Amino acid sequence: VGEASQGGFDALIAADQRIEPRDAMPEKYRETLIRQIAQHAHSEIIGMQPEGNWITRAPSLRRKAILIAKVQDEAGHGLYLYSAAETLGVDRAELLDRLHDGKQKYSSIFNYPTLTWADCGAIGWLVDGAAIMNQVPLCRCSYGPYARAMIRVCKEESFHQRQGFEILWTLMRGTEAQQAMAQDAADRWWWPALAMFGPPDTGEAAKGGGHTEQSMAWGIKRFANDDLRQKFVDMMVPQADKLGIVLPDPDLRWNEERGHYDFGEIDWDEFWRVLRGDGPCNAERIEHRRSAHEEGAWVREAATAYAAKQASRRQE
Numbered sequence: 001v002g003e004a005s006q007g008g009f010d011a012l013i014a015a016d017q018r019i020e021p022r023d024a025m026p027e028k029y030r031e032t033l034i035r036q037i038a039q040h041a042h043s044e045i046i047g048m049q050p051e052g053n054w055i056t057r058a059p060s061l062r063r064k065a066i067l068i069a070k071v072q073d074e075a076g077h078g079l080y081l082y083s084a085a086e087t088l089g090v091d092r093a094e095l096l097d098r099l100h101d102g103k104q105k106y107s108s109i110f111n112y113p114t115l116t117w118a119d120c121g122a123i124g125w126l127v128d129g130a131a132i133m134n135q136v137p138l139c140r141c142s143y144g145p146y147a148r149a150m151i152r153v154c155k156e157e158s159f160h161q162r163q164g165f166e167i168l169w170t171l172m173r174g175t176e177a178q179q180a181m182a183q184d185a186a187d188r189w190w191w192p193a194l195a196m197f198g199p200p201d202t203g204e205a206a207k208g209g210g211h212t213e214q215s216m217a218w219g220i221k222r223f224a225n226d227d228l229r230q231k232f233v234d235m236m237v238p239q240a241d242k243l244g245i246v247l248p249d250p251d252l253r254w255n256e257e258r259g260h261y262d263f264g265e266i267d268w269d270e271f272w273r274v275l276r277g278d279g280p281c282n283a284e285r286i287e288h289r290r291s292a293h294e295e296g297a298w299v300r301e302a303a304t305a306y307a308a309k310q311a312s313r314r315q316e
């Protein structure tokens with residue numbers, strides 16, 4: 001952007017006003033938003049897979065109906081987010097190509113398997129819980145279309161979290177085997193859920209590549225990764241107690257001085273390994289996504305033909 005436009009952009013950011021698609025913006029700001037919004041959109045649609053795996057096996061008709069609605073909500077979130085990214089001048093077909101070619105990421109969390117029904121509870125409770133903690137501040141993101149998309153997404157995520165809690169609540173009041181299943185799911189999802197907030201913003205594990213400082217200066221991110229992670233731990237400990245679930249961290253304890261829970265070290269080597277493509281389900285997730293995309297080609301073609309027909313009728 002030119003000097004005058006840069007001044008306009010800086011003034012809007014300083015006044016905590018929204019940047020809209022037609023406003024001038026620095027190229028790096030635009031690129032950062034495309035990266036984050038696309039990664040977020042990809043996470044929503046890849047995130048349909050772990051729970052989609054349980055639709056045919058949900059334990060009752062009611063659970064099945066809720067799960068279908070939930071997975072469908074994730075598809076909807078993907079659509080709002082791809083639309084928000086498109087306002088920055090990219091095409092969603094191109095973003096999907098970048099996902100399929102491994103050039104853009106999706107959240108680390110969705111590379112873990114859903115082994116039992118209790119995993120649907122743990123995902124709702126922990127993963128959607130972490131998603132809300134991370135996404136509520138994004139409703140105040142400096143980029144208008146992203147901020148507005150997040151409002152509805154957060155409302156739906158909070159319903160998702162409660163349904164996950166309720167699945168675990170029911171299991172924890174069931175047979176011993178059901179309680180063990182709920183505990184096992186929490187054991188497996190707790191640490192990957194903490195890693196979802198991203199690497200620490202400073203120190204060795206940050207690998208020197210953190211975007212937080214710049215993104216906070218631009219009002220894209222409102223909190224550092226570690227601050228959101230701490231808020232999440234503080235929110236979840238009392239909920240685990242209510243459920244009767246023991247969180248799998250011997251170092252988890254209230255720190256009176258800090259006014260927060262202390263917690264153990266996250267395995268950042270595992271996080272970076274998963275990001276490099278070496279998690280339990282990376283290959284399966286991308287393979288499934290690619291084949292769903294190919295099998296859906298006829299739907300996109302039909303929709304495009306229909307839109308062209310409607311447009312030509314309007315011209316007549």
Ligand code: 3HC
Pocket residue numbers: 035036039040041043044047048074105106107108109127128131134135157195196197198199209210211212215221225275
């Ligand atoms: N999974 C995969 N990659 C991650 C990650 C994660 N959990 N956390 C961080 N990273 C990547 C970043 O993309 C960045 O990679 P790059 O430099 O190669 O682009 C690198 O690790 C360093 O991380 P930073 O913290 O510096 O990166 P960001 O500033 O982008 O912050 C973020 C990461 C906090 C995840 C931020 O992008 C964000 O808030 N994104 C929006 C929320 C989102 O994407 N959520 C997805 C999961 S929740 C969900 O999909 C809902 C569910 O219900 C389906």
